[in-house]
Amino acid sequence: MFSKPDPVSINEYQEEVKNYNAPPILNQVILFYEKLWLFKQSDPNQVIKEDLASTLGNQIVNIADTYVLSRSELKELMQRKILNSVDLERPAFLTRLAQDYKIDELPLKSLDEAVAGELVFSTLIRRRDPHEYNHSYIEEDIPVFYDHGVSFATDGGMLLASDFFSHKGQGFAGSWRVEMIKDKADIKKLWRKLGPEDRHFIYDKDKFISAVNIITEKVKERLDSTEEIISNKGMIGAEVERITEVMKAVKLSYLADIELMLKIVLANSGAS
Numbered sequence: 001m002f003s004k005p006d007p008v009s010i011n012e013y014q015e016e017v018k019n020y021n022a023p024p025i026l027n028q029v030i031l032f033y034e035k036l037w038l039f040k041q042s043d044p045n046q047v048i049k050e051d052l053a054s055t056l057g058n059q060i061v062n063i064a065d066t067y068v069l070s071r072s073e074l075k076e077l078m079q080r081k082i083l084n085s086v087d088l089e090r091p092a093f094l095t096r097l098a099q100d101y102k103i104d105e106l107p108l109k110s111l112d113e114a115v116a117g118e119l120v121f122s123t124l125i126r127r128r129d130p131h132e133y134n135h136s137y138i139e140e141d142i143p144v145f146y147d148h149g150v151s152f153a154t155d156g157g158m159l160l161a162s163d164f165f166s167h168k169g170q171g172f173a174g175s176w177r178v179e180m181i182k183d184k185a186d187i188k189k190l191w192r193k194l195g196p197e198d199r200h201f202i203y204d205k206d207k208f209i210s211a212v213n214i215i216t217e218k219v220k221e222r223l224d225s226t227e228e229i230i231s232n233k234g235m236i237g238a239e240v241e242r243i244t245e246v247m248k249a250v251k252l253s254y255l256a257d258i259e260l261m262l263k264i265v266l267a268n269s270g271a272s
């Protein structure tokens with residue numbers, strides 16, 4: 001079920017699969033059940049957040065799937081030399097390569113809806129970093145997002161939406177903006193060109209707002225099952241308890257949180 005992809009088949013992603021100012025990490029891409037995934041190792045709490053976020057957003061927003069690797073799977077990846085370096089002592093997961101999705105697999109099939117989805121979801125799970133290095137486009141204008149390392153109000157004091165949106169700077173919610181563009185050719189021209197900024201391209205403000213309202217209700221309904229999802233996954237520990245409390249609190253304020261998000265992202269966007 002695991003194999004090395006043909007380097008030629010993934011070469012087109014050379015300049016996309018990388019962090020800001022860092023070299024490409026295509027050597028971390030593997031095939032798993034015929035799909036492309038990026039291998040990531042992290043600490044246990046990070047893996048919980050990544051996997052929980054992906055499950056909560058699955059089939060509601062365009063969030064990359066995750067797969068948490070067992071120790072024996074890690075061993076297999078190491079022994080069969082599918083990856084150059086594997087640390088058997090650290091938790092690891094796969095995140096489905098955004099560029100590998102086909103449009104039929106995604107719930108939100110237009111730019112305005114997909115951006116609405118990422119911003120609603122990031123607000124409600126208090127995910128901080130929806131910037132240009134944490135999403136990629138398929139078919140030139142459909143974003144799929146990933147990287148939930150700073151989510152579930154991880155930074156102290158970020159639970160209340162008023163706090164969450166008061167912090168500004170790269171990745172912080174007070175700096176999130178939508179930017180109107182006319183044509184999909186503009187996206188590839190602008191995407192990542194200025195570094196990890198927090199702008200999100202949209203075509204149509206009204207379509208974006210209407211998608212925000214529809215998706216908010218869907219995400220809220222899914223978040224109501226957070227405890228059930230956590231229990232089905234067998235997740236336990238202090239971080240899991242903290243996340244459960246965060247999601248209970250969000251339930252009480254979610255509509256006002258989304259209103260605040262809209263006010264912030266539409267400020268000076270040229271979309272008024």
Ligand SMILES: Nc1ncnc2c1ncn2[C@@H]1O[C@H](COP(=O)(O)OP(=O)(O)OP(=O)(O)O)[C@@H](O)[C@H]1O
Pocket residue numbers: 016017018019020025038064095096097098099133134136145146147149
């Ligand atoms: N699912 C994915 N699909 C496509 N590219 C991805 C995916 N996940 C990560 N990447 C690429 O790898 C880069 C680094 O990954 P990611 O953003 O998850 O890690 P990070 O920003 O270093 O955060 P962390 O410190 O949490 O690992 C991203 O900027 C992106 O280019």
Ligand SMILES: [Mg+2]
Pocket residue numbers: 133134147
């Ligand atoms: Mg990132």
